[in-house]
Amino acid sequence: MPDPGVHCLADVERAAAAVLPADVRDFVGGGSGAEVTLDANRAALDRVLLVPRVLRDVSRCVTETSLLGCPSRLPVALAPVAYQCLLHPEGELAAARAARAAGVPFTVSTLSSVPVERLVATGADVWFQLYWLREPGRALDLVRRAEDAGARAVVLTVDVPWMGRRLRDVRNRFALPDHVRAAHLAPGPTAAHRPLAVAASALAAHTEASFSAALTWSSVAELRAVTRLPLVLKGVLAAEDAVRAAECGVDAVVVSNHGGRQLDGAVPSAVALPEVVAALAGRCEVLLDSGVRTGTDVLRALALGARGVLLGRPALWGLAMAGEEGVRRVLGLLALEFSDALGLAGCADVPAAARLRTVLDGRAPRLARTPSP
Template sequence: MASTVADLLCLADVERAAAAVLPADVRDFVAGGSGAETTLDANRAALDRVFLVPRVLRDVSECSTRAQLLGRPYRMPVALAPVAYQRLLHPEGELASARAAKAAGVPFTASTLSSVTLEQLTAIGGSVWFQLYWLREPGRSLDLVDRAADAGAEAVVLTVDVPWMGRRLRDVRNRFALPDRVRAAHLDGRPSAAHRAPSGAGSALAAHTGAAFSPALTWSAVAQVRERTRLPLALKGVLAPEDAVRAVECGVDAVVVSNHGGRQLDGAVPSADALPAVVAAVADRCEVLLDSGVRTGTDVLRALALGASGVLIGRPPLWGLALAGERGVRHVLDLLAAEFKDALGLAGCTDVSTATHLRTMRATP
């Protein structure tokens, strides 16, 4: 293993180093997918099948990675995806990740299941989006939307692919439960079913979310959130073009093409494969973002070339967080920024808008 975080030269290096120091059950909680992890593996394979056709003889002495997401400017077209319970990985949890995102000039997305309150995160002064799970009591969900606006969040991201948690076999085998020190700060903040190891085979987190999340999530919820807030609204978990069109009709500002990092329906289409059809269906009527499997700056460029406005990145910042807190997350984002600028220039692109005109070719699986 590299002697210092700075010696880690790519996001895969950071993951390997973090996996070597984390408790096995926490490592599996972060790394694992649902079922046989077919979609988890396919996400990466789908991105690797996308080959870029670079342009040459272009002056790239000035090459800008700056981009706009949900109406605001950032240093690169990347946001930190919402990930629950980050204090599992480091005592500062989401606070460290949010500070690193601010330093990198990108947005941090706070989860409904964050182990740090939204108010603490927005107080850091960076750009914070709030991710919403639709709860069994709709009024509580809408109260969280109000709370996000009052706290200074800059967008609401409604996750629409979790009527309940997918069957994540690593967590089931580990009988995974939260330690008492890690709690859902936006819910009641007290120990819950998520903290009690199940009596039989199972995951305490799955039991907790099954009790908290509403399986009756429908387009009505989207309409209620849209009516409740003037903040930009994104729907995360869209794979079908028909759903993307319906989202536009509901007045959303963005859809996130995502299969939840392979953690929900095992066998769902890889996000990168679903992206072009969604982009075509919305026809510039809203932004389209991509998540699930992004691991390199070249992946960011691939997403742009396939029509996305930007990407959300989930697991890699967590590996950095586990290794070195804020410094580790910042290193992950610095690596990604350096790789993206390198890929952008080598593809003959002077800026992010130029990248959207790159041609791609798909390798045969």
């Protein structure tokens, strides 16, 4: 059972840090380069100040919404994260069950240590995240497999031609233990399981050998043509790319810098979000990823124009802390915080949150997109 002293997601992270090996803790918590963008994600969200409304009936705050056509009790989905059996023996299976209990979607990674079929069998609304492989036919086969299994959406990650240089992993010579495998790829040990002779990340070497750096808009069109599922592009920061995605028939974009794990120095997701929302003008859904740690962050994302957020590291800390129960605790705390923030901001539901005004860095309030009485 989780420590009764756990009252927020930062407490969960501290509890997880106490039980994880140092190299696994660094693998989850670290970013690329000097970790400038990792830190900037958090700072950017903290600079978004909300302008609450008063004298509104908030005796009942409704947190439900829909994401990519999936009903969700919160404007939150669990983000795709690889190799979750590093954190707990049940890995993604425990996280998917927790997502189902919380009524939010679960995104399974191409590099999941549990196959998509078992995750769909939990009853969760499962989205399948795709890395574009060096053999595009294999990538499309994975999409068909996920669709046949009952996945509800395909999330194509577009910001990883190769893994960013993550110095914590390099210094630790990080490699996977033998019992943790990519269930959708090679069945046996791979280069990711063999520490390199020099200071380097075996996992980065393996992904560079597996992923294609030739992912282009024609690849998106090819993927769009082979699946009837909602298609999401994750890793969009430029408004021009978001518009191009909508023109390609994409159903949603995730404004994300991969949690500060790819290009160090990239713009924080919360800073990029308003421009992407304005450029798209409602042509597809917009989700925010990277740095979300509180229910107030969820409210901030909605006020900046996002439909919802993806939650990554906090769910992993919960998984490490107490397996399925730990992830449930994380989602329960987030739900409590979001409902509290929603009501204190004078919002009775999620659409009202989208009409809140914000102050950025002390500048004049950003006007709500839809004036409210």
